[in-house]
Amino acid sequence: MTTQTTLVTGFLGSGKTTTLRHLLSQKPADEKWAILVNEFGEIGVDGALLADSGALLKEIPSGCMCCVNGLPLQIGLNTLLTRNRPDRLLIEPTGLGHPAQILALLASDTYHNWLQLQATLCLLDARQLSQPRYRDNENFRSQLAAADIIVANKQDTYACADREALAAWWRANANGRALFSVSHGQLPLALLDSPRINLRPLSPGAGHQHQHAAPPAGMAGLRLPDNQGWRRALNQGQGYHACGWIFDGATRFDTLGLLEWVRLAPVERIKGVLRVSEGTLRVNRQGHYLHTETLQPPPADSRIELIHPQAADWNHLQSGLLKLRLNYRTYI
Ligand SMILES: Nc1nc2c(ncn2[C@@H]2O[C@H](COP(=O)(O)OP(=O)(O)O)[C@@H](O)[C@H]2O)c(=O)[nH]1
Numbered sequence: 001m002t003t004q005t006t007l008v009t010g011f012l013g014s015g016k017t018t019t020l021r022h023l024l025s026q027k028p029a030d031e032k033w034a035i036l037v038n039e040f041g042e043i044g045v046d047g048a049l050l051a052d053s054g055a056l057l058k059e060i061p062s063g064c065m066c067c068v069n070g071l072p073l074q075i076g077l078n079t080l081l082t083r084n085r086p087d088r089l090l091i092e093p094t095g096l097g098h099p100a101q102i103l104a105l106l107a108s109d110t111y112h113n114w115l116q117l118q119a120t121l122c123l124l125d126a127r128q129l130s131q132p133r134y135r136d137n138e139n140f141r142s143q144l145a146a147a148d149i150i151v152a153n154k155q156d157t158y159a160c161a162d163r164e165a166l167a168a169w170w171r172a173n174a175n176g177r178a179l180f181s182v183s184h185g186q187l188p189l190a191l192l193d194s195p196r197i198n199l200r201p202l203s204p205g206a207g208h209q210h211q212h213a214a215p216p217a218g219m220a221g222l223r224l225p226d227n228q229g230w231r232r233a234l235n236q237g238q239g240y241h242a243c244g245w246i247f248d249g250a251t252r253f254d255t256l257g258l259l260e261w262v263r264l265a266p267v268e269r270i271k272g273v274l275r276v277s278e279g280t281l282r283v284n285r286q287g288h289y290l291h292t293e294t295l296q297p298p299p300a301d302s303r304i305e306l307i308h309p310q311a312a313d314w315n316h317l318q319s320g321l322l323k324l325r326l327n328y329r330t331y332i
C-alpha cells in the first residue's frame with residue numbers, strides 16, 4: 001500500500017491550514033491520515049490548530065522546508081510512512097518557502113514504494129496579485145509556478161478588481177492547469193486524487209539564495225517553557241521576521257485584553273492557540289482580517305506567533321502580552 005500524498009502550498013496566510021482542516025473534516029472514518037507541517041516560526045501554532053483533526057500530526061518547526069534540506073524533514077517523513085503507514089498524507093510547507101526541493105524529494109526513488117505523489121495544490125489569495133510586495137515575491141511566484149492545481153481561496157473577500165486581476169493572471173499562467181475558486185478552503189475530497197501534470201524539474205532559482213538564523217539548540221526544547229512559565233523564540237529569513245511565545249499549561253490569559261492585543265499588534269500575520277477562562281482561544285490574523293474561536297477543552301499549553309516583513313518591537317509587544325496573564329503576579 002502506498003500513501004496518497006498531497007502538497008498544499010500557498011503564501012503566508014493564503015488558507016493552507018484552513019484547507020487542511022476542511023479536507024480532514026471529510027476523512028472517511030476507516031482511513032488513516034497524516035499531516036506534516038513545516039512552519040516558518042519556531043513555536044509551531046499550526047500543529048495546535050490541527051491537533052483535534054483526527055489525523056496523525058508531525059511538525060517540523062523552524063523554517064523553510066526547502067532548506068530543511070533533508071534531515072528533519074526526511075526523518076519526519078520516514079517515520080510517518082514506515083511506522084504509521086497512513087492511507088493519505090497532506091503536507092503543509094511554510095508559506096515562505098520554495099516547493100522545488102520538497103517536490104523533488106517526494107518524487108525521488110527513495111519514496112517510490114512508499115508514496116504516490118498527487119497533484120500539488122497552491123492556494124492563492126487573489127487580492128495579493130495587485131500588490132507588488134506579494135506578486136513580485138520569489139516564493140509567491142515559485143509556489144504558483146510549481147502547482148498542478150491553483151485554488152483561488154478567500155473568494156468571499158474579493159472585490160471586482162481582484163476577480164479581474166485573477167482572470168488576467170490566469171490568462172497568462174494557466175498552462176493547462178485547473179483553477180478552483182473557493183472560500184475557506186472548501187475543496188472536494190476527490191481533488192486529492194488528481195494526478196500531477198507539472199512534471200518538469202524545478203530549480204529553486206537565483207532568488208532562492210538566502211540565509212537562515214542558526215537553528216535553535218534543540219527544537220524540542222521549545223515545547224518546554226522555562227521555569228518562569230514561558231519563553232520566546234525568534235526566526236528570520238525569506239524577507240520575514242517571526243517572534244513567538246510559548247507558555248505553560250497553567251497560564252491563562254485575559255480574553256478581551258488578548259483580543260485587543262492581537263487586533264492592534266503592528267504586524268502582518270498572527271496566529272495563536274491560548275488558554276483563557278473559557279477554554280481555548282484560537283486567533284488567526286492576516287493583515288486586518290482577524291478570525292477568532294473559543295472552544296473546549298483548554299489547550300495543553302499556550303502559543304502565539306507574529307510574522308512581519310520587518311523586525312517589530314518584540315520587547316514592547318512581549319511586555320503587553322505578559323501583562324495579560326491572569327495569574328502573572330505569581331511569577332514576579
Ligand atoms: N474571509 C476568509 N478568510 C479565510 C478564508 N480562508 C482562510 N481564511 C482566514 O485567513 C487566515 C489565514 O488562514 P490559514 O489557513 O491559517 O492560512 P495559512 O497561513 O496559509 O495556513 C485565517 O484567519 C483564516 O480564518 C476564506 O476563504 N475567507
Ligand SMILES: [Mg+2]
Pocket residue numbers: 016017018046092
Ligand atoms: Mg498554516
